[in-house]
Amino acid sequence: MAAEKHDVFQAIADPTRRQVLQLLVEQDLPISEIASHFQISRTAVVKHLGVLTEAGLVDSEKIGREKRYHLRPEPLSEVKDWLGFYEQFWENKLTRLKHVLEAEEGRE
Amino acid sequence: MAAEKHDVFQAIADPTRRQVLQLLVEQDLPISEIASHFQISRTAVVKHLGVLTEAGLVDSEKIGREKRYHLRPEPLSEVKDWLGFYEQFWENKLTRLKHVLEAEEGRE
DNA sequence: TCAATATATAACCATTTGGTTTCACTTTAA
DNA sequence: TTAAAGTGAAACCAAATGGTTATATATTGA
Secondary structure (H helix, E strand, C coil), X not given: CCCCCCCHHHHCCCHHHHHHHHHHHHCCEEHHHHHCCCCCCHXXXXXXXXXXXXXXXXXXXXXXXXXXXXXXXXXXXXXXXXXXXXXXXXXXXXXXXXXXXXXXXXXC | CCCCCCCHHHHCCCHHHHHHHHHHHHCCEEHHHHHCCCCCCHHHHHHHHHXXXXXXXXXXXXXXXXXXXXXXXXXXXXXXXXXXXXXXXXXXHHHHHHHHHHHHHHHC
């Protein structure tokens, strides 16, 4: 029961949030360090981190006065899986093409 | 120069729009037919189709009084490509683990 | 020709989103 | 012990989002 308020698709819809995820690929980072990579305020970055947390894409740990964020890419598999859906599209196209070709042969 | 106002990531952020795309995998469909699959008004569906069009994920053709929509899955490759980014994450982890193991060996 | 079908468009609305500024609290280091 | 660093959280704002209803226009078929 993850009870994730924010959906993964929504979480990655924002370009700033996608950049945050990219940053965390290299290493875990505290809020202020993450914020230093963007023009927007630290508060705005914190909100983005909140969305990413709710989507399960990051988690965090308080160390001293810092709060370090860590990448959790697992939920992205939902996106990856969904993306596969349109392979059916190409299969359908091939099937129709095959029917057309068979009809052509029949006429010859 | 596609000049696409809506980004693909944003286009697929909405669950209704994802369902519309799935519908169009099977076959091209006119607006009213698409709308009949949802509870929301036809006008609302038309707006979703507008977003999908701007993202290049569908196109349409007016046939008589109908406007038939057609799936264009190509832009989804941008999402697929982006998704690959976090493979670097696993590579990083493996590299670090390797270092730890080498240090262990050195101590023995 | 005329009603039914399909779409287009405008005006409007509530909520969400992405941002801001301000102030308070906790931890660290000199 | 006190200033600086790092974070938390509230209040506020404009614009975008996802929806509605109402009205107009174009096409078809009997």
